[in-house]
Amino acid sequence: MIQIIDYGAGNIKSITNALKKLDENYAVITSPSQIRGDAKIIFPGVGAAGNAMDRLKENGFIEAIPRLKNMFLGICLGMQLLTEFSEEGMVKCLGIIKGKVDKFKNTPKVPQIGWNKVSFIKNDPLFNNIPDDSYFYFVNSYYVNADENYALGKTNYGDLFTSVVRNRNFYGVQFHPEKSAEIGLNLLNNFCKLC
Amino acid sequence: MLIIPAIDILKGKCVRLQQGDYSKVTEYNDDPFLVAKKFKELGAKNLHIIDLEGAKYGQILNKEKIMEIVEKLDLDVQVGGGIRTFDDARVLLGKGVKSIILGSSVFSDIDLIKRLVMVFGKEKIIISIDVKNGMVMMNGWRKNSMNSLDSVLTDVKNLGIETIIFTDIKSDGNLSGPNFDEIKKVLESGLKVIVAGGISSNEDVRELKELGVYGCIIGKAIYEGKINLKQCISENISMKSGLSKRIIPCMDIKDSRTVKGVNFENLKDAGDPVELAKFYSENGADELVFLDVTATIENRKTLYELVEKISENINIPFTVGGGIRTREDIRRLLNSGADKVAICSYAVINPEFIKAAAKDFGSQCIVVSIDAKRNNNRWDVYINGGRLNTRLDAIKFAKKMEFLGAGELLVNSLDRDGTKTGYDIELLRRISEAVNIPVIASSGAGNKKDFLKAFNEGRVDAALAASIFHYKKTTISEIKKYLSKNNITVRL
DSSP, rough: OOEOOSSSOOOHHHHHHHHHTTTTOOOOOOOOOGGTTEEEEEEEEOOOOOHHHHHHHHHHHHHHHHHHSSOOOEETTTOOOOHHHHHHHHOOOSSSSSEEEEEEOOOOOOOSSEEEEEEEESGGGTTTHHHHOOOEEEEEEEEEEOGGGEEEEEESEEEEEEEEEEEEEEEEEESOGSSSSSHHHHHHHHHHHOO | OOOOOOEEEEETEEEEETTTTTEEEEEEOOOOOHHHHHHHHHEEEEEEEEEHHHHTTTOOHHHHHHHHHHHHHEEEEEESSSOSSSHHHHHHTTOOOSEEEETTHHOOOOOHHHHHHHHGGGEEEEEEEEETTTEEETTTTTEEEEHHHHHHHHHHHTTTTOEEEEEEETTTTTTOOOHHHHHHHHHTOOSEEEEOOOOHHHHHHHHHHHHHOSSSEEOHHHTSSOHHHHHHHHSSOOOSSSOOOOOEEEEEEETEEEEOOOOOOOSTTHHHHHHHHHHHHTTTTOHHHEEEESGGGHHHHHHHHHHHHHHHOSSOOOOOESSOOOOHHHHHHHHHOEEEEEEEEEHOOOTHHHHHHHHOOOOOGGGEEEEEEETTTTTEETTTTEEEEEEEHHHHHHHHHHHHHHHHEEEEETTTTTTTTOOHHHHHHHHHHHHHEEEESSSSOOOOHHHHHHHTOOOSSEEEEEEEHHHSOOOOOHHHHHHHTTTOOOOO
């Protein structure tokens, strides 16, 4: 069972579409009390970090998320919120991944929109059957600058940044696996199949 | 590209041979495990282990040493040397070896390879092709198989293999640099090619990456300090931006059907936008754009239903445009599954709308579509499907849209639309240089060279086309291959 946290930051339709394609059972949840012990959690998000943190606070997720033992996948803003701090709005985040969120500096164009490569830093079951340097679809103006110990994958858009992170049961990906064609579905499938 | 440090084991020790000659042994360490551990500490994810005695005698003789590494270190390990039977393979793969390397058996036991591929999968089986003077060698490089490289490459492909290790024996172990000319030929086979032999500097590694090899096996150069493994691994992680240029087919929609003729034999119904969207997304499109050309209020509901259907059937991003005038229009399109919306006339009529939309939904999903027409030394912005000249300067308008929060600009040229005479490169370049958000070229694509020009001279980030794809004048993959050959980064 996959549970998707809907806290009003962005559209979850493409994620549910992808899970349908993978034949996974899923439910959309809006409160921490709905989290099941046996579920894997997907934490999406687009928009501004400050606004998203406010909404997480209103719904009681700020205290609940760091305590979870469930396998957990933050996507895009959902990944950025796992860090300690975001430069976007100078806001404190969930503090699960050591590191912070910075704005692109050495890039000609912001936001980054399009397909970029992910180079794997460590082996991980999340990458099963996915070739190193595969292309994934990114849309972001800010990026995660994570402590090296947490980095699973990196991407270069003028600045070299961490595009996949992990701490224990918490994963984060900066790109949108649900919009990254077959390779993205493979990654989501790997997450759904984690034990 | 995979960076694969190598460990060769002989009598339990970590050694290197020169050109496969068992009489030219250099010992590097008594304990291969410690070497592997060191490699991992330096950032290696992969490891190449050869049982040299195994290779010589045709059976695995250093299994304990190998398994200690595989079991204790979390590395993707490929193992070769002496694997001759189905059971050898089963035992190694069963214990966590990532893939096994077979060499000589290609010539002695084709059925074994077929069976291994069938049972364990092609990703588990690597064929090592060791070449001396254009001929493939076997049995620890000591015997000429009497097969040419070309014939072996063909055989290997026919066996369903996808990955090979190519070793130029003359280059091996003497740090003279790889045989790049030969490697280029091998790459033409379309197989995933891991190169071994002679890689002796970071420059060699860079060059192999440029050529598009799948991995490189480095041995002696690491042991002798010619290559700093840690630096090599970090350099291998894209040194420059890897963002690719996008190719975007565009579909005009009228009453839930694709208009502007579509000419496909292999689609059940070429007028069905869902079928067409699936076809393009499965054939290399990076994104899709749908424009509702009628855009009447009565049609809105059917448009939302169509968008929903499209989003259920493809998993690449898509933009929907046509007739958007309210935030409610945007909300409904996004909720139906669109990733972005394209706003055209209404961005001109009410520019503040762009600001409000960007604030509500985020700049990343607001594309402003500009219809421009050349008027002496400038370009005017047109609205209402090109019927009304607003006299606004297109370059200034583009900057204004960026300022108000547009995330991307889609630039159409009314002079070029439907002409297949190429994009209006000057218009594109002027706008691309004026703004710091991505620009999508549109109107006029007639052949693959037009795309190259749009990226190189027009400096755009994406190129859109309609009829050139619908009429199968060319395919997306053909364009991408051409662009890639001309040093444009594309997702192949």
